[in-house]
Amino acid sequence: MQLYRVQAIVLNSYEMRDAHRVLTLYTREKGKVRAVAHGVVKPTSKKRGAVQPFCHTDFLLRRGRELDSVSQCEGREIFPALWADLDLMSYAGHATGLVDRLTADGEPDENIFSLLLSLLRVLEKTKDPELVIRSFELRLVALLGYLPYLDGCTSCGEAMPGPDNYFSPWAGGLICRNCRTPGVAEYFCGREAVSVMKALLAWELATVERIRVTRQAGAQIKLIMTEYIKWLTERRSGPLEFLEKVRDYKT
Template sequence: MGSPRLYQVHAIVLKDREVGEADRLVCLFTLERGKVWARANGVRKPTSRLGGHLQPLCHSRLLLARGRDRDVVSQAEALHTFPRLRSDLPLLAHAMACAEVLEGLTAEEQANPRAFHLLLRTLEGLEGGEGTLLVRWYEVHLLGALGFLPQLFACAECGASLAPRSHAFRLSAGGVVCPACAQRGGPSLPISLEALKVLRWLARHDFPQVRPLRLGAVAQEVERLLRETFRWHLERDVRSARFGERVGSGLPLP
């Protein structure tokens, strides 16, 4: 027997785009199957029962029907709509950046329950009042869940132990490199001992242990290192993060 025509998934809507006169393609990250693109027929009609359940960042239970080109959303039930995120532009920018990097770093039909729960937990935390520290924790753990976490505990090139001092962060090598390897050339970024300690703490601990951290001046360095890591793997900037910068600076939005 073949696969059943209808199947149920728990999904977070990462993004969507309009197709035809009244339809949308929705990019879902599902607990059961990873990233899935599905078609929501008629969802843009005022009478559609699906619209409120398929907004970006919505966590929903969906019934999908297998289609020839794309699976089709047959039924939808919103479980969490995160209304606070939608009414707060800085929070929305954080949440959209979290969704964007997950979408950009994953292939279709590759289940990753750890990544699903990381995103859901982060959206719930942002909705509950957490801020940028939660986003940094999410970014580090997402890189780990997807196999992209930079080497932080030994030299990425020679494997030597890292002395408690500033080092170089070389993405082409896969992480932090010792002074001897740093001298052998190749583009790199400086990484202070304080930033290295923060990244290690984020990688090793669950968020309740991370929450008491006060990053202070090192926060911008940690953010920059993580942003460069995502840029390296995505081969582009994180667009939602740039949107967040404009919101935070008061600059006019494009």
């Protein structure tokens, strides 16, 4: 039996038979790993608190034929504030889900691990989670090689931004008015929205809530990133859709 240690963030989990759970972990050392935590659903399990989604945990894993298994684990950071607030829990679930869908098993990237860990820490303290999550989305797609082009038209190369910019998910960036494709979903992206998106990439994640952004530009960025990520992942974000439904119900 081969044992190995990893430092990991629990992306998600689902219950198996006999009180077991299958965990999806993003580890610093080995990238994405799936492992079984035996008996962890039982109230008496000592591992229970350290294997919840969003936890930052040290694991001792045992290699298995199909799935590895959790031999030991000790939580480093549990992030209780994320579970106490529906908005924060939804944003955290969106972020961990993105990392799960956009990364392959067994391909470590310490920058992605550090980005996700930073996000969870910032979410617990931020007053503007919407702006923080947009920054996270941009940084994550950049690390994965999908950074949207924001310096000119992706089609003709015309220098931008001007007053009438559009964002094309399929083109991966801005397009000018003359290069728009009839019948294809493209989204207005004003000069302010372009500037804010660049700032979200340049500023530290913990400081982006200081960026001044109008409601109009914020709405444009939200729509652009929602549609771009939908195009990349071929699905909408379940946690964010749920959050929007709750907000609509309250209003």
